[in-house]
Amino acid sequence: MRPLKRSTGARSSFPVPSHFGGWAPGRGADVVVVGAGIIGAACADELAAAGLDTVVVDRTGIGAGTTGAGEGNILVSDKEPGPELALALLSRALWQRFGAELAAGSVPGTESLHRRRLGDPSTGPGDSGIALEAKGGLVVATGADGLAGLHQLAASQRAAGVVAEPVGPDRARALEPQLTPDLAGGVHYPQDMQVQPVLAAATLLRRARANGARLVTGRPVTGFGRDRTGRITSVRTPAGAIATRYVVNAAGLGAREVAALAGVHLPIQPRRGFILVTEPLPPMIRGKVYDAAYVADVASDDRTLQTSTVVEATDGGTILIGASRERVGLDPALRVDVLARLARQAIRLFPALTGVRAIRAYRGFRPYSPDHLPVIGADPDVAGLLHAAGHEGAGIGLAPATGLLIRQMVTGVTPELDPAPFRPGRPALRRVAVPAPTRAAPNGPGGVR
Structure with a gap:
């Protein structure tokens, strides 16, 4: 590939029609x-x-x-x-x-x-x-097997230059006080x-x-x-x-x-996913929290539906709840059953979300390689x-x-x-x-x- 060198010529400053957004035919x-x-x-x-x-x-x-x-x-x-x-x-x-x-x-x-x-x-x-x-991220595991796999991943990431801090249940709840007490532990990623x-x-x-x-x-x-x-x-x-x-x-x-x-x-290829958005709430979640299954879902080649728990707050007080993945082309359908599953998973991780109203949901497509x-x-x-x-x-x-x-x-x-x-x-x-x-x-x- 022949490289281009830095331009030294002056750029034209002639006016262009606004509907071309900054470019005129012939240039x-x-x-x-x-x-x-x-x-x-x-x-x-x-x-x-x-x-x-x-x-x-x-x-x-x-x-x-x-x-x-x-x-x-x-x-x-x-x-x-x-x-x-x-x-x-x-x-x-x-x-x-x-x-x-x-x-x-x-x-x-x-x-x-x-x-x-x-x-x-x-x-x-x-x-x-x-x-x-x-904001930092907290990845949590509810069982011993999941925690062992998470610690193994964190050790390999640290060797590659990532700051990955193993935390026990008490430290995890100190970082995110509304987390369920039923945790084996996690890893904090500042x-x-x-x-x-x-x-x-x-x-x-x-x-x-x-x-x-x-x-x-x-x-x-x-x-x-x-x-x-x-x-x-x-x-x-x-x-x-x-x-x-x-x-x-x-x-x-x-x-x-x-x-x-x-x-x-x-x-x-498109990989569809859904996000659920709650009503604005008082401060409840400090960073991004997701379960250990999320990492496996991201790396999966499976075409069928996969869901894992991802929860984070926005500056406006709403809470975003995900995540789902499936390869269904560009099907725009909004699946209520998937949204219900995401809500249940989020409540298991954050029981304080029980009874909180969802105000909207949206779907999108990731460009999958x-x-x-x-x-x-x-x-x-x-x-x-x-x-x-x-x-x-x-x-x-x-x-x-x-x-x-x-x-x-x-x-x-x-x-x-x-x-x-x-x-x-x-x-x-x-x-x-x-x-x-x-x-x-x-x-x-x-x-x-």
């Missing part, structure tokens, strides 16, 4: 990013910071797909040692740096937001404005964080635009122009074509369809095409590191960590046949953690 770019969710935003942020003329194209709007239906988790606790955990640790450090820069008011494009926050008595100089919080995902995506795109990136919303990608060698030379939209050297496919659930427009097989690793890097068959997709429920947490790897690949810089496990041409992706979706999702309908 090209160094890189076109397809998708304005958290992954696309992070890629655009890094590429624009490198001085590359970047255009972001999305068929709907910022964070309108999986990002908008996520909980905003930035987790290390649910990952076994290996490439995904290494990516998560790098990404967590980048989230911390971004939050510190936002709190200091030093992020280009967000100065007005910083001034507005300082004028709000509920915020202060240390507020990031994207609800970035090191490095787990959370962010408001749509705010985070929008803020990354603000910084990208301050660095010269342009945003085109309401325009699906309909195809690609190619030269005689097969290299991508442009991105087609209903508003016209955008000439480009590189395309980054960060379309979430729609990444498979975007890849297909280039004649590429990318087996990203067959080997549970994201797809990051240059396509082996189509020159000029890169992929940044298939993060399933970990996209929020892994976004900054994904964007950094894409930037380093495009500019020819040695990647921060070995990208080989995430390469698009790996055998696990080439041998998977994916059933056709039940309905089109060029940029994805929405997803959950």
Whole structure:
């Protein structure tokens, strides 16, 4: 792949029609990013910071797909040692740096937001404005076997650089006083964080635009122009074509369809999940709490329904209850039986939730990759095409590191960590046949953690 060098030319400042969202027909770019969710935003942020003329194209709007239906988790606790955990640790450090820069008011494009926050008595100089919080996570087990497996996982994670603190029942209840007393113990993960995902995506795109990136919303990608060698030379939209050297496919659930427009097989599949939301309550739950079965469910290849207990509070006082996983295509049905199961499981972990009213529920779809690793890097068959997709429920947490790897690949810089496990041409992706979706999702309908 031929790297692009940092742009030294001045960018045009001519006015453009508002319905093009920052791009006018006939103007090209160094890189076109397809998708304005958290992954696309992070890629655009890094590429624009490198001085590359970047255009972001999305068929709907910022964070309108999986990002908008996520909980905003930035987790290390649910990952076994290996490439995904290494990516998560790098990404967590980048989230911390971004939050510190936002709190200091030093992020280009967000100065007005910083001034507005300082004028709000509920915020202060240390507020990031994207609800970035090191809430910590507590993983619990109700039986001896589950606890033994949890301790074994924690020991391997510690060897990989994760802070994982075994706790007994008393310490677990000191961390979360409303927990059931019927616990064998757990592991506390103080490095787990959370962010408001749509705010985070929008803020990354603000910084990208301050660095010269342009945003085109309401325009699906309909195809690609190619030269005689097969290299991508442009991105087609209903508003016209955008000439480009590189395309980054960060379309979430729609990444498979975007890849297909280039004649590429990318087996990203939807994995449906539900979240139950309670009425606002007085402070009851301090961090994120989930049972040991959650880690196994995340790593499972099973197509059928799986549920585990995940409970956390929001700043508004509501409590989010999950989590379910099943591969049923893009079936939008809201299953009351699954919601009832999630509620029962949450009550077993937090008896104080008995009698609390649920005010809403929602469903979403995670972009699932067959080997549970994201797809990051240059396509082996189509020159000029890169992929940044298939993060399933970990996209929020892994976004900054994904964007950094894409930037380093495009500019020819040695990647921060070995990208080989995430390469698009790996055998696990080439041998998977994916059933056709039940309905089109060029940029994805929405997803959950």
